[in-house]
Amino acid sequence: EVQLSQSGGGLGQPGGSLRLSCTASGLSSSSPGMSWVRHVPGKGLEWVSAISGTGFMTYYADSVKGRFTISRDNSRNTLYLQMNSLRVEDTAVYYCAKGIWEFDSWGQGSLVTVSS
Amino acid sequence: SSELTQDPAVSVTLGQTVRITCRGDSLRAYSPSWYQRKPGLAPVLLIYGKNNRPSGIPDRFSGSSSGDTASLTISGAQAEDEADYFCCSRDSTGNRAVFFGGGTKLSVL
Numbered sequence: 335e336v337q338l339s340q341s342g343g344g345l346g347q348p349g350g351s352l353r354l355s356c357t358a359s360g361l362s363s364s365s366p367g368m369s370w371v372r373h374v375p376g377k378g379l380e381w382v383s384a385i386s387g388t389g390f391m392t393y394y395a396d397s398v399k400g401r402f403t404i405s406r407d408n409s410r411n412t413l414y415l416q417m418n419s420l421r422v423e424d425t426a427v428y429y430c431a432k433g434i435w436e437f438d439s440w441g442q443g444s445l446v447t448v449s450s
Numbered sequence: 451s452s453e454l455t456q457d458p459a460v461s462v463t464l465g466q467t468v469r470i471t472c473r474g475d476s477l478r479a480y481s482p483s484w485y486q487r488k489p490g491l492a493p494v495l496l497i498y499g500k501n502n503r504p505s506g507i508p509d510r511f512s513g514s515s516s517g518d519t520a521s522l523t524i525s526g527a528q529a530e531d532e533a534d535y536f537c538c539s540r541d542s543t544g545n546r547a548v549f550f551g552g553g554t555k556l557s558v559l
Contacts, residue, residue: 378553379536393547436483440492
């Protein structure tokens with residue numbers, strides 16, 4: 335069974351930066367595509383970004399393009415989301431998830447609050 | 451349009467069957483995945499592909515699709531099924547990988 339353990343997040347200032355990490359355990363020998371999805375309290379789910387198993391292909395929502403960077407270190411089974419130029423509207427619980435087109439395992443979530 | 455539309459709220463009587471719908475142009479090309487989200491917990495994948503359930507998902511959950519509309523059916527709703535449900539589709543425009551519907555809050559009465 336795949337387990338995803340997240341770290342990072344917390345309070346960030348508008349214009350500031352934060353980084354999220356997500357470490358996977360229980361993976362088979364292959365490195366699956368991975369994604370970040372966020373949930374704004376009181377609102378729905380929003381897909382944020384995805385990365386292929388090799389890391390060569392990355393995808394971003396328009397709302398974060400140019401500000402967020404997804405990356406991975408397969409030697410450490412770890413996924414990252416570097417969040418720069420933070421905005422108040424980035425406030426959300428961020429989940430890492432296994433997969434690109436559908437998500438069959440999720441991390442526990444990391445609260446990111448952007449406020450001055 | 452590249453959006454998925456869901457009814458904001460639906461209710462069902464305990465033990466009855468309920469259908470949660472999702473509508474969008476992308477559904478003409480792709481079968482959606484469905485997720486259940488309870489407060490404070492991570493979403494759970496219920497259905498993917500044509501009508502596939504991951505291991506551990508009760509068989510009272512099923513999915514179907516026709517044209518631009520997909521449905522998640524819960525046959526014999528249980529109290530623990532009260533939650534938010536989201537459909538998710540690949541983006542046929544290629545602008546993004548996937549996108550979610552607005553979600554449906556299911557109340558079990």
